[in-house]
Amino acid sequence: MKLNFLSFLILLLIGCDEIGANKYHHMPGGNKIRFNEGDVLVYSSDSKTEEYEIFKVVNGEYSDSRSGTCGKPRFDIYDYQVVYLKPVDSVQKWYNLITEKQDDCQRYPKLNESRLIQSISGSFNEETGDRIRWLDEFEDAILNSTNNYKTLTIQNKTFKDVFEYKFNNGKRLDKIYYTRSSGFVGYQLKDGSLFVLTN
DSSP, X not given: OXXXXXXXXXXXXXXXXXXXXXXXXXOOGGGSOSOOTTOEXXXXXXXXXXXXXXXXXXXXEEEEETTSSTTOSSEEEEEEEEEEEEEXXXXXXXXXXXXXXXXXXXXXXXXXOOSSEEEEXXXXXXXXXXXXXXXXXXXXXXXXXXXXXXXXXXXXXXXXXXXXXXXXXXXSEEEEEEETTTEEEEEEETTSOEEEEOO
16 A cells, blocks of 8 residues: 555656656757758859858757746747858848847847848747748848748749748848748749749
């Protein structure tokens, strides 16, 4: 009888510890970009080529309080990845970069204004999937995809699981096309020019 009670007590304590512990939500490897810092991404249209350097890749964690109170343990902890691109011919040397640790007191990882194209790839909410924010080089932000495609052909190149984003008030960019593993695989300018990732 004592053994049964002791076993029950141990199981109860283990259960309580599990309930109170932080819960980690790891990003699958396939959701992380396949390129590295310093890689140059080449985009081509019918008449022009543009190049962007992967300036910085930040792999971080976002802590969301399970109590509903800002900053109070226990936490759901989510992986995220932020990829910063800059035009190869950019002369700007200093940028505001997101930190690797964020929490619910900051609501979501805040993308500071900079002349970079940025994305968050990682789930803060398992029901809504990835939360992605882009800034174009004129700092126009878009938050939600307008279309999703199982496959999409851009300039004779076919990509799988593509998210389309539209810049409603963009000064240069009209649409971008994004995949988790390759980042931004194509874009369309306001003048209709369509560029596709060639590497």
